[in-house]
Amino acid sequence: GAVVSQHPSWVICKSGTSVKIECRSLDFQATTMFWYRQFPKQSLMLMATSNEGSKATYEQGVEKDKFLINHASLTLSTLTVTSAHPEDSSFYICSASPWGAASNQPQHFGDGTRLSIL
Amino acid sequence: DAKTTQPPSMDCAEGRAANLPCNHSTISGNEYVYWYRQIHSQGPQYIIHGLKNNETNEMASLIITEDRKSSTLILPHATLRDTAVYYCIVSPTDSWGKLQFGAGTQVVVTP
Numbered sequence: 001g002a003v004v005s006q007h008p009s010w011v012i013c014k015s016g017t018s019v020k021i022e023c024r025s026l027d028f029q030a031t032t033m034f035w036y037r038q039f040p041k042q043s044l045m046l047m048a049t050s051n052e053g054s055k056a057t058y059e060q061g062v063e064k065d066k067f068l069i070n071h072a073s074l075t076l077s078t079l080t081v082t083s084a085h086p087e088d089s090s091f092y093i094c095s096a097s098p099w100g101a102a103s104n105q106p107q108h109f110g111d112g113t114r115l116s117i118l
Numbered sequence: 119d120a121k122t123t124q125p126p127s128m129d130c131a132e133g134r135a136a137n138l139p140c141n142h143s144t145i146s147g148n149e150y151v152y153w154y155r156q157i158h159s160q161g162p163q164y165i166i167h168g169l170k171n172n173e174t175n176e177m178a179s180l181i182i183t184e185d186r187k188s189s190t191l192i193l194p195h196a197t198l199r200d201t202a203v204y205y206c207i208v209s210p211t212d213s214w215g216k217l218q219f220g221a222g223t224q225v226v227v228t229p
Contacts, residue, residue, distance in 0.1 A: 032215060044162070046217065109161035
């Protein structure tokens, strides 16, 4: 149980285009999901918290107009990289948990989306 | 900065136990210790977590010192598929789910 799926797993786009990445919780509902970014040879960095039915909250230094997050249902959050440029090339990963904040149960991660901007 | 300290790398022989240390000297009383691992080009995989008691599951064992300032993840019989970066993470009490990843330990299991 607690499977998180991301799509696509790999995308290559031209500079200036927008790219949408989906994060789905397959066998549970998640009111909150999290988006991370990982550059080569670096660790994961939290970008934003996706909240179902409300605005996402972004970590310091992450441009909310650049990285649009939509959490329109209890099983789907989307991250759109707008007007992507080569410096946005990275590994994007989402996480979710079927348990609430009080449970201290772990997050489960998707397999990530590798974004390459030419 | 991450609230944990781990050695950057470790080698382990296949079939032997791998003991991965983690220091978290500033851990608060109600903060849990989580272990994840990341195999190359994949998302992190949850391994185990604990508060103060030792924990065991089908993947690993977690030993937490009595003062909770450090812990050890034990992979009882390492296989080549256990080669990965292992992350020890202390959960933030005021921001559930927001995991702060450090550099982790690169574990290489050799035949």
